[in-house]
Amino acid sequence: xxxxxxxxxxxxxxxxxxxxxxxxxxxxxxxxxxxxxxxxxxxxxxxxxxxxxxxxxxxxxxxxxxxxxxxxxxxxxxxxxxxxxxxxxxxxxxxxxxxxxxxxxxxxxxxxxxxxxxxxxxxxxxxxxxxxxxxxxxxxxxxxxxxxxxxxxxxxxxxxxxxxxxxxxx
Numbered sequence: 001x002x003x004x005x006x007x008x009x010x011x012x013x014x015x016x017x018x019x020x021x022x023x024x025x026x027x028x029x030x031x032x033x034x035x036x037x038x039x040x041x042x043x044x045x046x047x048x049x050x051x052x053x054x055x056x057x058x059x060x061x062x063x064x065x066x067x068x069x070x071x072x073x074x075x076x077x078x079x080x081x082x083x084x085x086x087x088x089x090x091x092x093x094x095x096x097x098x099x100x101x102x103x104x105x106x107x108x109x110x111x112x113x114x115x116x117x118x119x120x121x122x123x124x125x126x127x128x129x130x131x132x133x134x135x136x137x138x139x140x141x142x143x144x145x146x147x148x149x150x151x152x153x154x155x156x157x158x159x160x161x162x163x164x165x166x167x168x169x170x
Contacts (some may be wrong), residue, residue, distance in 0.1 A: 009143040017099075018091055018095040018123075020092060021087075021091050021127070021130070022088060022091045022092065022095075023125070024130070025084050025085075025087040025091060025126075025130055026088060028080075028084045028130070028133060028134070028137075029081060029084035029085055029088065032077055032080050032081045032084060032133075032137065033081060035077055035140070036074065036077045036078065036081065036139075039070050039073050039074045039077060040074070043067060043070045043071075043074075046063045046066055046067050046070070047067065049063060050063045050064065050067075052128045058154070059154065062151070062154060064152055065150070066147045066150070066151075069143050069146060069147050070147075072143055073143045075142065076136045076137075076139050076140040076143070077136075077137075079136050079142055080100050080119060080133040080134075080136035080140070081132075081133075082133075083128065083129045083130065083132050083133030083136065084129075084133045086126075086129045086131065086132040087126045087127075088124070090122055090125050090126030090128045090129060091123070093122050093126075094119050094122040094123035094126055097115055097118050097119040097122055098115075098119045100115050101115030101116050101118075101119055101145040
């Protein structure tokens with residue numbers, strides 16, 4: 001007896017899991033492209049601001065450091081985007097190999113076993129690619145938070161004398 005024939009949850013999982021993982025890869029690829037666009041826009045803005053404000057050395061040091069961070073972020077995002085596209089293609093390939101394996105199930109036991117191994121290997125590769133892409137996004141987010149913290153600290157340091165002076169005048 002076929003173990004899949006009596007278990008509807010197993011069949012449903014076999015059908016839905018690749019679709020969900022393919023969708024997840026697509027959404028991550030789309031959001032990563034959006035993040036990459038934001039990094040490009042911010043890089044251009046910082047370069048323009050640095051060109052205009054040559055007299056503010058403290059701020060320009062921070063801007064140059066942020067441009068370097070933005071360059072690293074762009075590299076991480078590009079690698080993550082590549083991982084997500086690879087995962088997307090690999091999940092599609094795994095689904096196709098699984099369909100081929102299902103067609104070979106009756107009458108071709110060796111080909112069926114090879115298709116099962118290939119399907120697992122391709123699916124596992126897709127999962128690893130998706131996981132690595134997510135770790136790259138985490139690293140990129142940490143760099144973004146570093147820049148935000150640096151900007152906030154500078155703003156607070158610059159506003160502190162004005163806030164203290166206003167508080168004393170009351």
